[in-house]
Amino acid sequence: MVKIIDGCFEATSHTSIICDFSPPRSGDPGSVEQSQIDVDFISVAYNPGKSVRTNSAMLAAAIKQKGRETVFTLATRDMNKLAVQSQMLGAQILGLQNVVVVKGDPFGKNDRSLVRPVNDYQPTELISSISDMNKGQDFKGGKLETPTDFCVGAVVDLGNPIEDEVKLAVRKIKAGAEFLITQPVFNVDHVARYRESYGYHADRPGTHPVYFGLQILEKDGVLFSSVPESLKDELEKGRPGLDIALELYENFQAARLNNVYLMPPIKRGGARDYKAVKDFLQKANRI
Numbered sequence: 001m002v003k004i005i006d007g008c009f010e011a012t013s014h015t016s017i018i019c020d021f022s023p024p025r026s027g028d029p030g031s032v033e034q035s036q037i038d039v040d041f042i043s044v045a046y047n048p049g050k051s052v053r054t055n056s057a058m059l060a061a062a063i064k065q066k067g068r069e070t071v072f073t074l075a076t077r078d079m080n081k082l083a084v085q086s087q088m089l090g091a092q093i094l095g096l097q098n099v100v101v102v103k104g105d106p107f108g109k110n111d112r113s114l115v116r117p118v119n120d121y122q123p124t125e126l127i128s129s130i131s132d133m134n135k136g137q138d139f140k141g142g143k144l145e146t147p148t149d150f151c152v153g154a155v156v157d158l159g160n161p162i163e164d165e166v167k168l169a170v171r172k173i174k175a176g177a178e179f180l181i182t183q184p185v186f187n188v189d190h191v192a193r194y195r196e197s198y199g200y201h202a203d204r205p206g207t208h209p210v211y212f213g214l215q216i217l218e219k220d221g222v223l224f225s226s227v228p229e230s231l232k233d234e235l236e237k238g239r240p241g242l243d244i245a246l247e248l249y250e251n252f253q254a255a256r257l258n259n260v261y262l263m264p265p266i267k268r269g270g271a272r273d274y275k276a277v278k279d280f281l282q283k284a285n286r287i
Contacts, residue, residue: 002069003151004098004179007040008209009258016040017281018071018181018211019262021063022272023053034274035063038281039262043100043181046073049270050105057087061094071153072096075104080120081129081139088133092148100153100181101126124168124175127152131176152176157183158190159226166197169206179208181261184215186228186248188255211261214248216276217241218265241265242280249284 008016017039024031031054035042044060047053060072072091079087091099101123107115121129129139136147154172156165169180185191191212199205217223219235231244252260262280264272 001095001097002041004041004071004153005151005209007069008179008211010207010209015253015258015260016209016211017260017262018043019277020045020264020272022048022270023056023059025051025053027054029062032059032062032066035068036066037068037274037277041069041071041098043071043261044073046075046102046104047078050107050111051270057091057094057096057099060096061091064095069098070096071098071100073100073102074126075102076119076121076123076126077104077106077117080118084121084126085129085133085138088130088148088150089144092150097149098151098153099130100155101130101177102155123154124171127154127172127177128175134176151178153179153181155181155183156194157226158185158194159183162190162193162197163201166194166201169198170202173202173206173208177208180210182210182213184213184226184263185252185257186226186231188251188257191255191257209259211259212252212257213261213263214245214252215263216245216265216273216280218267218273218276220268221273222266222268222270242276242283245280246283246287249280250287253287 018041019037019039021035021042022045042063044056046056056072060070064070103123107117130150130152133148134150136144138144154177156169158165217235218241235241262277264274264277266272
């Protein structure tokens with residue numbers, strides 16, 4: 001069992017890669033085979049697309065049984081405090097140690113006719129709550145028989161106004177987050193601005209690991225709104241998304257962004273292209 005803080009670049013002096021993995025819309029055990037990707041950690045997403053999918057913690061445990069280190073994502077949107085903390089204890093029994101806390105995309109009007117959001121926690125509150133569980137205390141102030149031992153991560157988006165994201169990151173770190181994951185980064189200059197601003201707002205440079213998002217784009221796939229128009233134009237003109245990703249990776253390496261959160265191409269309908277990830281890793285190893 002390896003915690004993110006023990007497998008990151010800062011601890012190992014080698015590039016560390018977390019790869020995003022989407023749970024299947026089934027309970028087919030065979031889907032675990034797709035996760036056999038040669039990276040440091042497989043990060044299991046939480047109900048992407050707000051659709052019914054395999055529970056992220058349970059799937060992360062199944063992947064871990066195959067010998068891969070894992071991270072599971074947990075959204076505050078869908079569970080109350082009792083359910084969340086009970087799930088965390090179950091995750092501990094399953095041998096999981098790494099969790100990323102997110103809010104979860106809000107439900108639209110059509111969704112709300114079928115399901116209701118809970119949001120008993122805000123993400124920063126849940127991070128603090130898990131930190132308390134690590135000290136042996138539940139949300140009621142009761143004592144746990146055995147403290148948990150989770151390494152908690154949080155998410156920031158450098159595509160948003162940097163100052164706002166930095167202030168949020170500082171709050172999450174103070175609440176107990178031990179590492180951060182960013183949304184896709186297409187301009188490494190944003191990272192320099194983030195680091196400078198973090199040092200100002202936290203009164204000291206950030207020492208926690210930050211995994212910077214690198215998405216492999218696909219012409220007809222799902223693109224995030226933060227993708228620069230210039231890259232969209234290159235895709236439209238036929239440049240392979242894999243080539244763009246490798247160029248971004250070179251920029252990451254030059255800027256010493258040695259913790260990478262790798263996102264496979266997302267096809268229409270939500271399927272991930274894990275073959276593209278394996279092709280990327282094979283070529284990235286030569287850089």
